[in-house]
Amino acid sequence: MIDYKSLGLTEQDLKEIYKAMDLGRKIDERLWLLNRAGKIPFVVSGQGQEATQIGMAYAMKEGDISAPYYRDLAFVTYMGISAYHTFLAAFGKKEDINSGGKQMPSHFSSREHNILSQSSPVATQIPHAVGAALALKMDGKENIATATVGEGSSNQGDFHEGLNFAGVHKLPMVCVIINNKYAISVPDSLQYAATKLSDRAIGYGMFGEQVDGNDPLAVYKVMKEARARALAGEGATLIEAVTSRMTAHSSDDDDQYRTKEERDNLKKADCNEKFKNELLANEIIDEQWLQEIEQEHKEIINQATKAAEEAPYPDIEEAYTYVYEEGSLN
C-alpha cells in the first residue's frame, strides 16, 4: 500500500475512502437487481471504477465544480447525491433532480453540489468543465473544475477543443480519462494508436500522467498534485486512470465480445476487494467494522429503494415541458 501518511492521510481517511467505494458499489448492485426484476429499464454501471472515482473525489474541496460521466455513481454519491435521488432517477420519478424523470438515468447533476448537468453525446462534458474553469479563474476563486471521460470518448473533437483551450489559457482544470479499455464492444487497440493517452497532454501544453486507477490512494495523490498546480496558476492536468469495466457496457449489452476468462479476471482484480484486503492486512479495519458498514449501507439502500419506488411518477402533461420552452428545473 502507498505510504498514506506522506499524502497527509490518516487511518480514518482510508476508512472513509473505502466506505465511499463500498456505498457506490452497493447502490450500483441494487440498480442491477431492480433492472433484472423488471422494475427499472436501464443501468449503466460504475463497478470496477470506484477506486478512481473516490480517489479523485477525496482530493477535491468545497466549491470545486465537477462534470462527471455516466459511470461516476460512487463519485456523485460521495459529492452528495443521495441513494434516494439515484433511485428516483432510475425509476423515472417526478422528483428526480436530474430531469424530473425524463432523461436516461446516470445523467447526474446537482446544482447544490456543483455538479454540472450532462448531455448524452459523449465528451461534451469537457468543454462544459473548461468553461467552468474559465469562470473560476475570471472570478479569482481558489477552486478547480474537473471532468471525467471514457478513453473511447477521448477521441471525440470536443475533447481536443476543450483541452486545447484549457492549455492555452492555463485554466484550473483537471481532466481524468477513465481508461477501462473498452468503448462498448470496441477494444482499446482499435480506439487509439498512442502508447499512453496521458501523453496527449504534451500537445495541449499541460501536465499529463498515467495512474493505476484501481488504487484509490494513487489516484488521490495525482489528483491532489494536479489541484495544487492548478491553484498555483500552472494550469490544467490530464490524468489517465487505467481501470476496469467489470460489467457489460450497460444492462442492454451482452458482453460476449470478451472471453469468459477475461471477464473472470476482471472480477479477480476488483478494486474494492483489493483495497479492502490491504486495509485488513494493515489492521486498519477488521471484520466487525466491515459488518457494521455492510449493515449501515443495507439500511440506507433499502430505505431509499422503498421510498423511490413509492414516489409518484411525473404527470403525463410534463412530457411536454422543458423540451422547447424556456425554463429550468431545480
Ligand SMILES: Cc1ncc(C[n+]2csc(CCOP(=O)(O)OP(=O)(O)O)c2C)c(N)n1
Ligand atoms: C457522440 C456520441 N457517440 C456515441 C454515443 C454512444 N455511446 C454511449 S457510451 C459509448 C462508449 C463510450 O466508451 P468510453 O468513452 O470508453 O466510456 P466507457 O463507457 O467505456 O466508460 C458510446 C459509443 C454517444 N453517447 N455520443
Ligand SMILES: [Mg+2]
Ligand atoms: Mg471505455
